[in-house]
Amino acid sequence: MTIDNAKKTASQCRHYAMCKIDYLGTGLCPSDPKKHYVAYYPQGRMDFYDALTSGLIPVTEALLDIADACILCGICDKQCHFVTGLRPVEVMRALKERVAEHRKNGGAVFRRFSSGEGRGSRPSPKNRGGELGGQ
Amino acid sequence: MGANWAANDPAILLTYANDPFPLTGMKMPTFVVRIVPFEGFDEAGTVFDQRLMRALMLGLPRLAEGKWLDSSPSSSASLSTGPIRLASSRKSSADGLTGLSVDRGDQGTEGRPNPLQALLDQTLEAYDPYMEDKRIFDTSKSGPIIERRGLRFPRFDYSMFERCMSYAIGAAWGAKLIK
Numbered sequence: 001m002t003i004d005n006a007k008k009t010a011s012q013c014r015h016y017a018m019c020k021i022d023y024l025g026t027g028l029c030p031s032d033p034k035k036h037y038v039a040y041y042p043q044g045r046m047d048f049y050d051a052l053t054s055g056l057i058p059v060t061e062a063l064l065d066i067a068d069a070c071i072l073c074g075i076c077d078k079q080c081h082f083v084t085g086l087r088p089v090e091v092m093r094a095l096k097e098r099v100a101e102h103r104k105n106g107g108a109v110f111r112r113f114s115s116g117e118g119r120g121s122r123p124s125p126k127n128r129g130g131e132l133g134g135q
Numbered sequence: 136m137g138a139n140w141a142a143n144d145p146a147i148l149l150t151y152a153n154d155p156f157p158l159t160g161m162k163m164p165t166f167v168v169r170i171v172p173f174e175g176f177d178e179a180g181t182v183f184d185q186r187l188m189r190a191l192m193l194g195l196p197r198l199a200e201g202k203w204l205d206s207s208p209s210s211s212a213s214l215s216t217g218p219i220r221l222a223s224s225r226k227s228s229a230d231g232l233t234g235l236s237v238d239r240g241d242q243g244t245e246g247r248p249n250p251l252q253a254l255l256d257q258t259l260e261a262y263d264p265y266m267e268d269k270r271i272f273d274t275s276k277s278g279p280i281i282e283r284r285g286l287r288f289p290r291f292d293y294s295m296f297e298r299c300m301s302y303a304i305g306a307a308w309g310a311k312l313i314k
Contacts, residue, residue: 014155024304037147037167044150051149056161062144081309112143 006094007053009086013046018083019076026078031069039066042076042088049095058110059102067099141168 019042038044051057070092077089143166152161
């Protein structure tokens, strides 16, 4: 699958969220479910891969962590294909390849507050809202 | 609060910015906050737990506007209504946030839900169509044929659904399409 096909697949995710439910008895995505954020599920990776390749978000610390957390086990392929016909693993593979290329080229990594910095404070006004325009 | 509590990384925010729908575009939240697991919920994160956390996160914009803060003249503020109890060093905004906890409130009387249940019900209401199984099979032609032979259509209940799914998995349904 080409990068363009991976992006096309990623853009077709409709958030059915079947990658968050073990309805096939094949287990859930093992990439650190204790973090709970949607981004750590295939649905989230599909979303931000599409956004990343569209230039809506930069490569960030969390993005690297989430990409690394995917072990390409293929569980999401069965779950998603069973319901939607999509195959997320190719998107996950494209994401990991893109991240590896970014690191190889010494690309910049965008950073927001991390553990410890956020205590008793909040993001500065210029950081609030992100690149898409805050609420 | 820490990255496991709250995040403002665009890669995480983006996944809460969009739910595909033709009439609305993306709206990037300022931050997302998750509530630490509490008594009665699986720390590993059950589906219900995740839905609950999403419900609580959806309530945060009101919290940030200060609408849930009481007006007592004390130096600290706390949440007066709703299921999220906020501990803050100020009473006019979320500045100085020192902690969040879940306030289940009193158990509802006369079958009425408590504030936490009400918020959860309200949040999940939009997902009801996805959680219901109201499949309709057209039996106008097959019905009379079946009835003439004294047979009845089986009810499509969960055990039937489970049997169908087990058969599909056992028969490797769709295997040719997956590497």
